[in-house]
Amino acid sequence: MGAETWRRFRRHKLALAGALILAVIALAVLFGPLLWRVPINEIDFPAKLQGTSWRHPLGTDDLGQDLLSRMLYGGRISLAVGLAAMLIAVVVGTAMGALAGISRGSVDAALMWITDLFLSLPQLPLLLLIIYLFRDSLKMLVGPEVGVFILIVIVIGGFRWMPVARLVRAQFLSLREKEFVEAARALGATTWRTVWRHILPNSLGPVIVAGTIDVAAAIIAESTLSFLGLGFPPDIPTWGRILFDAKDYLDVAPHWAVIPGAAIFLTVLSINYIGDGLRDALDPRKVM
Amino acid sequence: MSERKLRDLIAEVKRGCVSRRRFIQTMVGLGLTAPLASQMLTYSGVAQAQPKSTYKPTKRGGGGALKCLWWQGATLLNPHFAVGTKDQEGSRIFYEPLAGWDHEGNLVPMLAAEAPSLQNGGLSRDGLSVTWKLKKNVQWHDGKPFTADDVVFNWEYAADPATASVWIGSYKDVKAEKLDSHTVKVTFPKPTPYWADAFVGTRGMIIPKHLFEAYKGGKSRDAPANLKPVGTGPYKFTDFKPGDMVRGEINTAYHEPNRPYFDSIEMKGGGDAVSAARAVLQTGEFDYAWNIQVEDEILLRMEKGGKGRAEITPGGNIEHMQLNSTDPWTEVDGERASVKTKHPILSDTAVRRALGMLVDRASVQEHIYGRTGVATANFLNNPERFRSKNTKWEFNVDKAAQTLEAAGWKRGPDGIRVKDGKKLKFVFQTSINAPRQKTQAIVKQACQKAGIDLELKAVTSAVFFSSDVANPDTYPKFYCDLQMYTTTMTQPDPELFMDQFCSWQASTKENKWQGRNITRWKSDDYDKAYRAAEGELDPVKRAALFIRMNELAVEDQAVIPVVYRPRVAAISSKLQAPLSGWDNDFWNLRDWYRDA
Numbered sequence: 001m002g003a004e005t006w007r008r009f010r011r012h013k014l015a016l017a018g019a020l021i022l023a024v025i026a027l028a029v030l031f032g033p034l035l036w037r038v039p040i041n042e043i044d045f046p047a048k049l050q051g052t053s054w055r056h057p058l059g060t061d062d063l064g065q066d067l068l069s070r071m072l073y074g075g076r077i078s079l080a081v082g083l084a085a086m087l088i089a090v091v092v093g094t095a096m097g098a099l100a101g102i103s104r105g106s107v108d109a110a111l112m113w114i115t116d117l118f119l120s121l122p123q124l125p126l127l128l129l130i131i132y133l134f135r136d137s138l139k140m141l142v143g144p145e146v147g148v149f150i151l152i153v154i155v156i157g158g159f160r161w162m163p164v165a166r167l168v169r170a171q172f173l174s175l176r177e178k179e180f181v182e183a184a185r186a187l188g189a190t191t192w193r194t195v196w197r198h199i200l201p202n203s204l205g206p207v208i209v210a211g212t213i214d215v216a217a218a219i220i221a222e223s224t225l226s227f228l229g230l231g232f233p234p235d236i237p238t239w240g241r242i243l244f245d246a247k248d249y250l251d252v253a254p255h256w257a258v259i260p261g262a263a264i265f266l267t268v269l270s271i272n273y274i275g276d277g278l279r280d281a282l283d284p285r286k287v288m
Numbered sequence: 289m290s291e292r293k294l295r296d297l298i299a300e301v302k303r304g305c306v307s308r309r310r311f312i313q314t315m316v317g318l319g320l321t322a323p324l325a326s327q328m329l330t331y332s333g334v335a336q337a338q339p340k341s342t343y344k345p346t347k348r349g350g351g352g353a354l355k356c357l358w359w360q361g362a363t364l365l366n367p368h369f370a371v372g373t374k375d376q377e378g379s380r381i382f383y384e385p386l387a388g389w390d391h392e393g394n395l396v397p398m399l400a401a402e403a404p405s406l407q408n409g410g411l412s413r414d415g416l417s418v419t420w421k422l423k424k425n426v427q428w429h430d431g432k433p434f435t436a437d438d439v440v441f442n443w444e445y446a447a448d449p450a451t452a453s454v455w456i457g458s459y460k461d462v463k464a465e466k467l468d469s470h471t472v473k474v475t476f477p478k479p480t481p482y483w484a485d486a487f488v489g490t491r492g493m494i495i496p497k498h499l500f501e502a503y504k505g506g507k508s509r510d511a512p513a514n515l516k517p518v519g520t521g522p523y524k525f526t527d528f529k530p531g532d533m534v535r536g537e538i539n540t541a542y543h544e545p546n547r548p549y550f551d552s553i554e555m556k557g558g559g560d561a562v563s564a565a566r567a568v569l570q571t572g573e574f575d576y577a578w579n580i581q582v583e584d585e586i587l588l589r590m591e592k593g594g595k596g597r598a599e600i601t602p603g604g605n606i607e608h609m610q611l612n613s614t615d616p617w618t619e620v621d622g623e624r625a626s627v628k629t630k631h632p633i634l635s636d637t638a639v640r641r642a643l644g645m646l647v648d649r650a651s652v653q654e655h656i657y658g659r660t661g662v663a664t665a666n667f668l669n670n671p672e673r674f675r676s677k678n679t680k681w682e683f684n685v686d687k688a689a690q691t692l693e694a695a696g697w698k699r700g701p702d703g704i705r706v707k708d709g710k711k712l713k714f715v716f717q718t719s720i721n722a723p724r725q726k727t728q729a730i731v732k733q734a735c736q737k738a739g740i741d742l743e744l745k746a747v748t749s750a751v752f753f754s755s756d757v758a759n760p761d762t763y764p765k766f767y768c769d770l771q772m773y774t775t776t777m778t779q780p781d782p783e784l785f786m787d788q789f790c791s792w793q794a795s796t797k798e799n800k801w802q803g804r805n806i807t808r809w810k811s812d813d814y815d816k817a818y819r820a821a822e823g824e825l826d827p828v829k830r831a832a833l834f835i836r837m838n839e840l841a842v843e844d845q846a847v848i849p850v851v852y853r854p855r856v857a858a859i860s861s862k863l864q865a866p867l868s869g870w871d872n873d874f875w876n877l878r879d880w881y882r883d884a
Contacts, residue, residue, distance in 0.1 A: 041729065041736075043729065062655075063655070063729055063730070065729075132759075132760070144743055233743060233744045233746075234728060234744050234746040235725075235728065235729055235744045245725075248586065
């Protein structure tokens with residue numbers, strides 16, 4: 001199945017390009033800091049707001065800090081937050097949606113109530129509450145950066161699973177009545193097996209697309225939290241924060257804002273295309 | 289500077305060896321306010337400088353419309369209910385006090401005929417009373433004459449708790465009586481060094497008796513004149529939309545000759561600081577914009593157009609770092625940072641001293657605040673052109689490291705210093721504001737080099753500056769090791785300002801964190817000096833006490849002053865507007881004019 005999927009995925013040129021770009025970004029943030037050893041917080045006023053140069057390949061910000069090392073460091077956090085939050089949202093959402101879709105009746109109704117409940121919660125006040133309640137205790141437990149990371153991932157993931165759950169449930173409701181599922185059931189497959197082998201793979205398409213959108217939303221949500229002072233400490237340069245800091249200087253130092261903006265844009269776009277390609281590749285009904 | 293040296297200096301001013309201006313500069317350099325310095329001279333018999341007006345127009349009116357932009361619009365126009373500066377300024381267009389403060393701290397008579405002094409008999413030697421002579425031939429906008437009855441009425445009005453005037457503190461303990469139709473005597477219950485409080489400046493605008501008499505006390509908020517002011521000022525009221533627009537037209541019967549210059553005035557509210565600055569400096573749609581808190585680099589770029597300039601006015605506001613004297617990480621009797629505790633690390637003088645040497649104020653000024661923030665060693669204000677050579681600050685990472693080393697703080701394997709198992713690690717919080725985050729970064733870097741680990745925290749301003757008792761992140765709670773913000777000086781006398789280091793003012797759970805001593809710093813010497821200054825009648829002795837208090841707090845590093853922040857206004861290039869850091873922006877609106 002792997003070789004077949006890869007063959008189908010390769011046919012999607014944009015997805016291939018997206019995978020390539022994402023791989024480059026991922027490798028850069030993973031190994032870049034080992035090669036480019038300029039500290040992220042070295043203040044150098046004479047060099048402030050400079051454009052590209054050999055010393056600072058991506059230029060500097062208004063404190064003269066090297067943007068390349070900040071981008072590499074921040075990319076680790078932004079990508080990790082995005083992927084981890086996406087994973088939580090997709091796993092929780094798929095589980096809830098699948099359970100609701102397959103069980104029908106009162107369980108379905110109850111689960112959908114919960115989903116509606118979560119959808120109707122005012123997110124920002126709740127976020128503030130959760131962060132105030134647990135920030136300090138988590139900080140004590142695992143340190144400020146990891147603590148905030150866990151909190152943000154859980155909070156963002158925990159608030160983005162509802163659309164996924166609804167999508168999955170809708171897919172389940174329609175797929176479970178399809179002939180191939182009936183055939184499987186007639187052959188004596190257990191409910192578990194029908195779900196796992198027959199319905200889930202067929203309903204994965206929209207989930208993957210929703211998941212890729214979630215990555216982007218999580219990266220943005222992280223910068224929103226930083227903006228409110230609830231995210232990472234202000235000296236941790238996540239992509240969202242670099243962009244936020246740069247916005248007032250857009251006319252004098254456009255590179256400062258363009259670089260993190262482009263990084264977020266490229267990442268999100270690549271992930272979206274990869275999702276697109278994956279859906280095509282995984283969709284058993286599509287002939288390629 | 290000791291009391292004797294002060295006296296010698298005043299004697300020299302008297303003889304004319306030292307200029308009056310030079311004396312005030314020196315005093316301000318020592319951390320005193322200009323009004324206080326000026327008061328010292330008046331008390332010692334040096335005549336107050338006659339503040340010269342630079343007003344040039346030779347006839348009244350003809351100046352067209354004056355368009356001002358207040359990015360927070362006035363919401364009501366009774367000066368007695370004006371909490372925020374926006375309301376004070378809106379009222380100041382129409383109402384005047386007996387006297388206002390100019391930029392050097394001189395008392396400028398408005399409705400008074402002259403500023404009271406010992407020489408003219410206005411001040412009493414015992415400090416128990418001050419007599420104001422009022423200007424004759426002043427008319428309210430509706431044609432009724434202005435007399436001593438109006439002044440006395442304002443005292444009754446404000447002193448009545450049922451009226452709920454925001455300035456009740458200035459009026460409740462004093463007594464005002466009418467001596468004749470144009471003389472009012474204000475008596476104090478105890479010798480009062482700072483007598484120019486009631487009827488002066490922001491808190492002294494006089495409202496007419498004949499319109500407000502029926503609305504004294506509980507009915508004060510129902511007066512129709514609260515929204516339709518009738519004053520004595522240079523402009524008459526025409527129109528008011530709360531939060532949006534205040535309009536006035538020329539008062540042709542104004543009591544000063546050839547004034548005012550403009551035919552009408554418009555004070556528009558709304559927007560934000562950057563767009564307000566842009567409307568004056570870049571597009572030229574407006575003549576004046578108030579309080580533009582914009583980074584200097586952005587201001588400089590806007591000024592290049594030549595349509596206007598940013599006017600920097602020295603006042604008393606200071607951006608400073610506070611060091612917590614109590615332990616914010618241990619809970620005692622249900623409150624963190626209880627006054628019963630001592631900070632485990634910051635109580636070490638060497639650590640505090642090292643921190644003081646790790647704040648690179650020069651860089652903060654040069655690269656972040658520019659003209660809008662001046663590096664200073666004093667907690668009490670310090671305008672740039674008055675900067676004293678006596679007070680010092682230094683930025684020296686090596687010396688800070690040595691100080692720590694000598695005190696037994698040795699570097700651990702991760703580069704962070706340790707002593708007795710305690711790591712040199714602090715949480716440093718401030719509000720979210722780009723210049724503040726940059727300052728945090730600068731301090732953090734220097735600390736890292738010296739072996740101190742700072743964890744930075746930024747709290748959204750709405751939370752940080754709120755008085756929400758339930759929220760742990762507000763500045764009065766100060767639940768962390770270091771914090772930074774600007775403390776504002778709302779009146780020219782330092783007495784109210786300097787109470788923020790008195791031990792009885794400590795911010796605690798008991799007073800719902802309303803106390804003004806946020807650092808909970810405690811010094812018996814300071815308390816004693818403050819108590820002495822409260823009752824000290826001799827302005828010279830009193831000044832010496834305030835200088836001493838400033839030194840006590842700064843030398844013990846209860847706070848680390850960072851930059852002094854003057855007021856910034858945007859003014860179109862032709863507008864002439866005398867501003868003062870000790871009074872409202874509109875304090876001398878009558879002298880505003882446009883160059884031809």
